Structure formats: structure tokens, C-alpha cells
Amino acid sequence: MVATEVVCRLRYSRHTVSATGIDRARVTAEFTEHAAEEIQHTMRAAERIAQLGGEPDFDPATSSSAPTPTTPHASRSTLRPGDWAACRGNSQTAAPP
Secondary structure (H helix, E strand, C coil), X not given: CHHHHHHHHHHHHHHHHHCCCCCHHHHHHHHXXXXXXXXXXXXXXXXXXXXXXXXXXXXXXXXXXXXXXXXXXXXHHHCCCCHHHHHHCCCCCCCCC
């Protein structure tokens, strides 16, 4: 859970810096907002795991949402079906913002 949140934050951050095009400012702002939300999700999940006596796993390599190939452009093509849903905590495939 925690590692998946870390992966999602990294993906949103990557898309923030690689966004291009006429809507770059809007897209960058959206991805920046989502990255900040993922940090909050990560910390809440980690704190709860620690409260329950567990040890939070922040290692992206152990995430259930494995890394995907990247392209020079921020787009949904850089993520597999379901990755947006995993980052947003949904069980269904969701479209990017």
C-alpha cells in the first residue's frame, strides 16, 4: 500500500516535469496537486500501519503497481490500464485528469 503510493507520487512528479504543449501550465498544476495528495496518502497509510504494529514499506520495488516504460510526453500511454485507478485508489480503470 505505502510503496504503491510512493510509485504514484513518482509518476505524477515525472509527468509534471515532462508535460508539453499548449496546456502545459494547467497539466503541470494538476499533476503537482496529485503528487502532493499522494504524499499525504503515503504518510496516512504509513502512520496507520505503524499504529497497528507493522512496518511501512516505502520501497517502490515492492509495489503492486510496477514501473512502466516512459515516453518523452506526459500522457496516459506511459501507464498501463488500471495504473491511474491504482494511484487514485479506485478499483476501476480511471482516465487521467
